[in-house]
Amino acid sequence: GVGGSRRLTEEEFDRYSRQMIVPGVGKDGQLRLINSRILIIGAGGLGCPAAQYVAGAGVGTIGIVDGDVVEVSNLHRQVGHVASRIGMKKVDSLITHLRGLNTLPTYVPYGFHIGPQNAAEIISQYDLVMDCTDNPATRYLISDICVLLCKPLVSAASVQKSGQLIVLNCPPTPQGRVDGKYAPCYRCCFKKPPPPSSMLSCGEAGIVGPVVGMMGVAQAGEAIKILVSALHIPSRDFSIPLERNLAQPTLLIYTYELENAVGPYSFRALKMAGRKKNCFACGENSTLTLEGIQSGTPNYEQFCSLPSPTFTL
Amino acid sequence: GVGGSRRLTEEEFDRYSRQMIVPGVGKDGQLRLINSRILIIGAGGLGCPAAQYVAGAGVGTIGIVDGDVVEVSNLHRQVGHVASRIGMKKVDSLITHLRGLNTLPTYVPYGFHIGPQNAAEIISQYDLVMDCTDNPATRYLISDICVLLCKPLVSAASVQKSGQLIVLNCPPTPQGRVDGKYAPCYRCCFKKPPPPSSMLSCGEAGIVGPVVGMMGVAQAGEAIKILVSALHIPSRDFSIPLERNLAQPTLLIYTYELENAVGPYSFRALKMAGRKKNCFACGENSTLTLEGIQSGTPNYEQFCSLPSPTFTL
Amino acid sequence: MADSTEVPIRESETPTISITVDFYGGLDTLFGKGQHKLAIPAADKSGSPSTIGFLVTHLCETKMNDPRTDLFVLDGHIRPGILVLINEADWELEGEEAYEIQSGDNVVFVSTLHGG
Amino acid sequence: MADSTEVPIRESETPTISITVDFYGGLDTLFGKGQHKLAIPAADKSGSPSTIGFLVTHLCETKMNDPRTDLFVLDGHIRPGILVLINEADWELEGEEAYEIQSGDNVVFVSTLHGG
Numbered sequence: 063g064v065g066g067s068r069r070l071t072e073e074e075f076d077r078y079s080r081q082m083i084v085p086g087v088g089k090d091g092q093l094r095l096i097n098s099r100i101l102i103i104g105a106g107g108l109g110c111p112a113a114q115y116v117a118g119a120g121v122g123t124i125g126i127v128d129g130d131v132v133e134v135s136n137l138h139r140q141v142g143h144v145a146s147r148i149g150m151k152k153v154d155s156l157i158t159h160l161r162g163l164n165t166l167p168t169y170v171p172y173g174f175h176i177g178p179q180n181a182a183e184i185i186s187q188y189d190l191v192m193d194c195t196d197n198p199a200t201r202y203l204i205s206d207i208c209v210l211l212c213k214p215l216v217s218a219a220s221v222q223k224s225g226q227l228i229v230l231n232c233p234p235t236p237q238g239r240v241d242g243k244y245a246p247c248y249r250c251c252f253k254k255p256p257p258p259s260s261m262l263s264c265g266e267a268g269i270v271g272p273v274v275g276m277m278g279v280a281q282a283g284e285a286i287k288i289l290v291s292a293l294h295i296p297s298r299d300f301s302i303p304l305e306r307n308l309a310q311p312t313l314l315i316y317t318y319e320l321e322n323a324v325g326p327y328s329f330r331a332l333k334m335a336g337r338k339k340n341c342f343a344c345g346e347n348s349t350l351t352l353e354g355i356q357s358g359t360p361n362y363e364q365f366c367s368l369p370s371p372t373f374t375l
Numbered sequence: 376g377v378g379g380s381r382r383l384t385e386e387e388f389d390r391y392s393r394q395m396i397v398p399g400v401g402k403d404g405q406l407r408l409i410n411s412r413i414l415i416i417g418a419g420g421l422g423c424p425a426a427q428y429v430a431g432a433g434v435g436t437i438g439i440v441d442g443d444v445v446e447v448s449n450l451h452r453q454v455g456h457v458a459s460r461i462g463m464k465k466v467d468s469l470i471t472h473l474r475g476l477n478t479l480p481t482y483v484p485y486g487f488h489i490g491p492q493n494a495a496e497i498i499s500q501y502d503l504v505m506d507c508t509d510n511p512a513t514r515y516l517i518s519d520i521c522v523l524l525c526k527p528l529v530s531a532a533s534v535q536k537s538g539q540l541i542v543l544n545c546p547p548t549p550q551g552r553v554d555g556k557y558a559p560c561y562r563c564c565f566k567k568p569p570p571p572s573s574m575l576s577c578g579e580a581g582i583v584g585p586v587v588g589m590m591g592v593a594q595a596g597e598a599i600k601i602l603v604s605a606l607h608i609p610s611r612d613f614s615i616p617l618e619r620n621l622a623q624p625t626l627l628i629y630t631y632e633l634e635n636a637v638g639p640y641s642f643r644a645l646k647m648a649g650r651k652k653n654c655f656a657c658g659e660n661s662t663l664t665l666e667g668i669q670s671g672t673p674n675y676e677q678f679c680s681l682p683s684p685t686f687t688l
Numbered sequence: 689m690a691d692s693t694e695v696p697i698r699e700s701e702t703p704t705i706s707i708t709v710d711f712y713g714g715l716d717t718l719f720g721k722g723q724h725k726l727a728i729p730a731a732d733k734s735g736s737p738s739t740i741g742f743l744v745t746h747l748c749e750t751k752m753n754d755p756r757t758d759l760f761v762l763d764g765h766i767r768p769g770i771l772v773l774i775n776e777a778d779w780e781l782e783g784e785e786a787y788e789i790q791s792g793d794n795v796v797f798v799s800t801l802h803g804g
Numbered sequence: 805m806a807d808s809t810e811v812p813i814r815e816s817e818t819p820t821i822s823i824t825v826d827f828y829g830g831l832d833t834l835f836g837k838g839q840h841k842l843a844i845p846a847a848d849k850s851g852s853p854s855t856i857g858f859l860v861t862h863l864c865e866t867k868m869n870d871p872r873t874d875l876f877v878l879d880g881h882i883r884p885g886i887l888v889l890i891n892e893a894d895w896e897l898e899g900e901e902a903y904e905i906q907s908g909d910n911v912v913f914v915s916t917l918h919g920g
């Protein structure tokens with residue numbers, strides 16, 4: 063929602079005053095956060111720090127999707143879980159932590175994997191989606207649904223000593239609309255997935271905690287920015303298509319160098335193209351539909367040649 | 376310490392395997408983390424996320440200094456505290472959280488403000504210091520003690536929509552040693568404090584949670600890097616002064632723009648000069664001593680013209 | 689004082705130098721965001737080549753959006769707690785306020801932060 | 805194939821083009837860190853101007869530290885899942901592998917990450 067104009071409660075005022083006095087937030091921005099619903103898909107190395115700051119900022123409804131349970135090897139980087147909750151569903155563990163931080167938001171746990179059968183139903187209930195997952199099939203699925211449902215997507219990924227972050231489909235624009243400079247979707251930027259042989263997971267390649275942590279916190283920063291500035295609301299008046307557009311879409315790249323102090327190459331912001339006319343998902347001749355996805359078209363597993371038939375987060 | 380060559384326990388292996396397989400960490404790097412002692416000064420917006428990742432990575436001894444108690448207005452950004460611990464000392468609240476994340480490190484609480492009387496005694500027991508404080512007088516004091524005790528310092532600061540981070544005195548070099556390209560101290564970079572009238576605190580100017588969060592997580596990243604690479608050990612052989620030097624000292628600047636998606640100006644890495652011959656603290660004619668500091672010379676409050684006679688974190 | 693925007697210059701006008709200036713650490717809110725491309729007078733009123741000292745006054749007089757000039761200049765000098773970098777180098781190495789600005793220079797002003 | 809390091813070039817040798825290349829997302833571990841300043845042949849063996857397609861093969865043959873060339877090239881083309889940017893622009897807008905490299909170009913290769 064856009065946010066109403068009610069008064070803030072005393073507790074809200076005490077909690078959020080330090081962020082409300084920041085120029086550009088204010089009472090209106092805080093009410094937009096309170097009236098907004100964010101879906102965090104993945105409660106791991108990205109989702110944990112992202113959720114901490116989204117909850118702290120007072121986003122009103124926070125949904126979390128993850129089918130996994132907490133393992134001891136997660137804890138060096140998944141800072142929303144604790145040793146005493148090993149074996150618990152990650153969504154329940156993380157929500158326990160978030161409730162301690164802030165009791166005011168409504169937390170909605172989805173303790174199962176997201177897939178073509180359930181993605182639209184879940185995502186439709188939120189204003190903004192954060193992709194904190196760890197495999198390409200799920201990333202393409204989430205982006206496709208966000209295009210079809212007109213939701214902005216804050217996407218990040220991290221392996222070993224590298225991290226990436228990009229804001230997609232924001233402000234959201236209906237599928238097929240290409241007569242202007244619109245924001246790209248995941249497929250506009252990353253047309254084809256890598257072959258499974260070249261893909262490195264955090265399990266195989268390892269991960270340095272603060273690297274994935276930086277990306278998760280940055281995701282929260284982008285999400286808060288979008289909601290405070292009401293950029294999550296789909297454009298209605300396409301006669302002025304450029305007016306509410308974000309700056310040039312940008313892929314932020316972070317490289318952690320174990321041998322060097324913070325150097326000039328640690329961060330790089332790469333300018334990306336806008337929506338592509340020939341995009342499979344959002345382009346002018348796209349045949350992608352919610353019904354198609356639910357009935358197995360496209361086949362995300364095949365597209366990404368995943369060996370396993372299940373979508374794992 | 377430099378780290379021994381013992382075996383890792385099964386629990387250590389389970390916890391740290393994902394970070395040990397990262398090239399450049401390995402078993403040796405992990406043992407250096409386990410055998411190291413980090414002091415985190417400040418358990419607020421920077422100290423909370425920094426401590427989460429330092430604890431997760433398995434640093435063996437973690438000291439935390441802070442005289443404040445948890446308040447509700449902290450919780451939107453100080454993610455190591457929870458509502459049920461409002462009124463508790465921040466050090467105790469944060470350590471409660473960290474023990475949940477990782478039971479293996481030894482946690483040492485210092486539930487009082489750091490000042491000229493106690494700073495050397497506390498800092499002397501650690502291998503690396505993280506400055507997560509919020510006022511200039513304390514920042515100059517901590518840097519001076521780190522110069523005199525040969526400790527590397529990872530310093531960060533954040534207000535409103537801006538953050539800064541710099542690694543100082545690393546590898547540590549004895550005071551007065553200027554015959555080479557050595558790392559600067561805080562005074563080499565920031566010669567004079569701003570007048571109190573121009574200074575903005577998080578209380579007055581506000582702060583966006585993920586902005587200070589990014590800086591805290593980045594501090595943890597730098598600290599882990601230094602310990603894993605054994606860059607915290609003071610140089611002994613000054614006939615080869617350049618060999619173990621870090622890359623050019625760099626001030627990382629982060630600017631959060633509420634109106635824009637991640638843009639090319641969000642991060643900037645500014646090259647800083649090395650140790651300055653005429654530096655008040657580390658330069659060749661420095662008269663700074665531990666005894667002097669303890670007996671009131673220099674007068675940090677006067678230097679920074681703090682209105683209050685106490686050092687607050 | 690000459691115009692500091694990118695207006696075409698006639699032969700008879702004061703020659704200008706093109707430089708870029710960046711502000712960080714809250715100074716961006718005093719001057720506006722992003723990188724500023726400026727054409728500053730090549731010489732001050734007395735005819736001496738423009739220095740960083742001149743630039744500071746010039747910025748204060750022509751570019752500040754905010755009446756609180758003491759957040760940038762105190763007693764005619766850049767206020768303490770602001771770091772100045774000339775072409776990515778500490779200005780102390782370049783002569784501080786006496787440095788003579790060259791065409792194409794990049795000058796960065798960073799206000800030191802202390803919050804946490 | 806001509807040497808791709810900054811060796812002084814004699815008149816009789818193949819003319820070269822100076823470019824910069826960056827690798828991210830793990831590709832930096834295959835090629836070494838930081839920005840690579842390269843002098844690449846101005847034309848391929850058949851005499852046609854060097855394209856991005858040529859550069860990819862050239863990098864693979866002369867610059868890779870790692871035997872796993874299939875992490876960069878598959879079937880003679882850049883492997884799927886690697887983003888290519890030419891002078892900060894998506895290579896799709898520039899003609900992809902057919903783009904003719906110009907002196908001073910910056911080419912960025914980014915391996916898409918999926919972990920979290």
Ligand SMILES: [Zn+2]
Pocket residue numbers: 246247248249250251337338341342343344345
């Ligand atoms: Zn698209």
Ligand SMILES: [Zn+2]
Pocket residue numbers: 559560561562563564650651654655656657658
């Ligand atoms: Zn110094």
